[in-house]
C-alpha cells in the first residue's frame with residue numbers, strides 16, 4: 001500500500017486537506033446544494049410525514065423545472081418582497097455606515113472621557129437577544145407610528161448592525177497612522193479634503209466589509225422584522241419562513257425563495273474576493289511605512 | 290523662506306512640562322539641529338512650529354508674522370516624519386505630487402515640479418513604483434521630495450534617518466546637506482544622534498527635560514559645553530568625568546587630586562574656583578585630550594611648571610580607524626584615551642598619559658555648570 005510510505009507530516013497535511021474539503025462541503029456547498037435541489041424537485045419527492053429524501057429527486061413539477069419559482073413569483077408576490085428586501089438592506093447599509101463611520105473616526109482620533117466604557121457598551125449591546133431588543137422597542141415604535149413601516153424596520157436593523165460596523169470601522173481607522181493626516185495638513189490640505197483623499201481610499205476595504213455585514217444582517221433578519229414590521233414591511237426572509245410555519249409546510253417554495261436570497265450573497269462573495277486582494281488591506285500598512 | 294522665532298514657548302501635559310520656556314531664533318536659510326536624549330521635548334517643539342500641537346503659552350513667529358494660532362495648512366511648512374507618513378494608496382509620483390494637485394496647480398506645473406523633485410532626490414526611473422516596492426532609503430527620499438516640491442517657507446524634519454542602517458544614514462546625511470546647499474530653505478532638524486547634529490548643521494540646540502541647555506555652532510558646544518550634561522552628551526567616545534577632584538593649593542598653584550593621581554588646574558579657572566569657594570570639582574576630559582606622553586615630545590619643555598602627566602595601566606585596546614581607543618585604569622578610576630594607531634601600546638602595560646590641560650573642563654559639582662562660563666554668569 002502506498003500509505004505505508006507517508007511520513008507523519010505528509011499524513012497530517014493529507015488529513016487537513018480532506019478535513020478542509022469536508023468542512024467546505026458541509027458548511028457552504030451542502031446547504032446551497034440542498035435548497036437548490038428542493039427548489040427544483042417534485043413536491044412528492046419529500047414525504048410530508050418524515051422519511052428520507054429520494055436522491056436523485058424527480059426533477060421539476062407539472063413539466064416545469066422552475067415550477068416552484070413560478071409559484072412564488074406569481075402567487076406570493078415575490079418581486080415585491082425582493083424589492084423590499086433590497087430597500088431594507090441598502091437602507092440599513094447607508095444608515096449604519098453614515099452613523100458609525102464618523103463615530104468610529106471620533107473614537108480613534110479624539111480622546112474623551114468614558115471613551116473605553118462607551119466602546120465596551122457596544123459589545124454588551126451586541127449580546128442582547130433579538131427578542132428582548134425587538135419587544136422592548138415595540139411600544140416606543142408604536143407610539144411614533146413606526147410599526148409596519150419600511151423606515152421602522154430599517155431603524156431596528158441599523159441599531160442591530162451598528163455595534164459591529166462601529167467596531168470594524170474602529171479597527172480600520174486605528175490602522176491608519178495619524179501622521180498620514182498630519183502630512184496632508186502640512187501640504188495645505190483641509191480636513192475635509194484629507195478625509196476624502198487620504199482616509200476614504202485607505203478605509204474603503206474596511207467600509208466595504210462593514211457594509212457587507214450590515215447588508216447581510218438586514219437581508220437575513222427574520223425576528224426583528226416580524227416584531228416591528230408588518231405585512232407592508234416584511235422581507236424575503238419572513239416570506240421564506242412563512243412557508244415553513246403552521247401545518248401546511250411548503251418546503252419547496254421556501255427553498256425557491258432561499259435560492260433567490262442566495263443570489264446577492266454569492267455576488268457579494270465574488271466581489272469581495274476580488275477586492276480583498278488589494279495589498280493595502282493586509283493591515284501591515286502602518287508598520288510598513 | 291522665513292526666519293523662525295520662538296518666544297517663551299511652553300507645552301504642559303498633565304504633570305510634566307514637555308517644553309519649558311523655549312526661546313530661539315532661526316535665521317532665514319539656516320540649518321539648525323535640535324538634539325537631546327529621548328523624551329527631552331524635541332518632537333514637541335517641532336510639532337508646535339508645524340502647528341500640529343498648540344502651545345500652552347508663548348508664541349511662534351515666521352519672520353514678523355505671528356503664526357501661533359495659524360492652522361498647519363496655512364503655515365507653508367514642509368515636514369518629514371519619522372515614519373515617513375507616505376500615502377500607501379499612491380505611487381511615488383502621486384505621493385510627491387499630492388500637495389500640488391490638492392492646491393490646484395496647473396497640470397504642466399505639477400508635472401514640472403514633481404519631475405524636479407524626483408531628480409533632486411535621485412528617484413529617476415522609480416516614479417511609477419508602489420511604495421511597497423521601495424527600500425527604506427528610497428521611501429525616505431519620497432518623503433523629502435514630497436515636502437520640498439511645495440517650496441516650504443520652513444522645512445521640518447523629525448528624526449528622518451533613524452530608521453535607516455548606518456551606511457545609508459551616512460549617505461542620506463550628505464544628500465540632505467547637498468539639498469540644503471542647493472535650495473537654502475530654513476531647516477529645523479530633530480535628532481537624538483549627536484553625530485548627526487554635529488555634522489549636519491550650522492547651529493546646534495541642545496535640549497534636556499524640556500529646556501534648552503545650550504545653543505551654538507557645533508564647534509562652540511563641543512569645545513565649550515555650558516554644563517556637564519552637554520559635555521557628556523556631545524562627542525563620541527564620550528567625555529571622561531572625574532568626580533570629587535579635591536583642590537589643593539601649593540605656592541599659588543592649584544592642583545586637582547583624585548584617587549592618587551594629580552594634575553594642575555589651568556589658570557583660567559582660578560577666579561571661578563576662588564569666588565565659588567569650591568573644595569572639590571568635577572573634571573571632564575575628552576579622550577582625544579589624553580595622549581601617550583612619548584608621542585608628545587615637542588611640548589615637554591613648555592610644561593615644566595605644570596603637572597600634566599598621570600600614570601595609568603592599559604586595560605583594553607580598540608582600534609578605530611586612524612587611532613586606537615585605550616581603556617585605562619588606575620585603582621578604580623577608569624579613563625578612555627585616543628592615541629595614534631602607530632603607537633606601540635600593549636594591554637596591561639603602564640603608560641604615562643599626558644593631559645592636555647588647556648582643554649580640560651571643570652564643573653561645579655552641585656550645579657553641574659561649567660566653570661569656564663563663570664565670568665559671564
Ligand SMILES: Nc1ncnc2c1ncn2[C@@H]1O[C@H](COP(=O)(O)OP(=O)(O)OP(=O)(O)O)[C@@H](O)[C@H]1O
Nearest residue numbers: 302303305307326327328329330331332333334481
Ligand atoms: N500626549 C502626551 N501626553 C503626555 N505627555 C506627553 C505627550 N506627548 C509627549 N509627552 C511627554 O513629553 C515629553 C517630550 O516628548 P517628545 O515627544 O517631545 O520627546 P522627544 O524629545 O521627541 O523624544 P524622542 O527622541 O524619544 O522622540 C516626554 O516626556 C513625553 O513623555
Ligand SMILES: [Mg+2]
Nearest residue numbers: 331332333447
Ligand atoms: Mg521625538
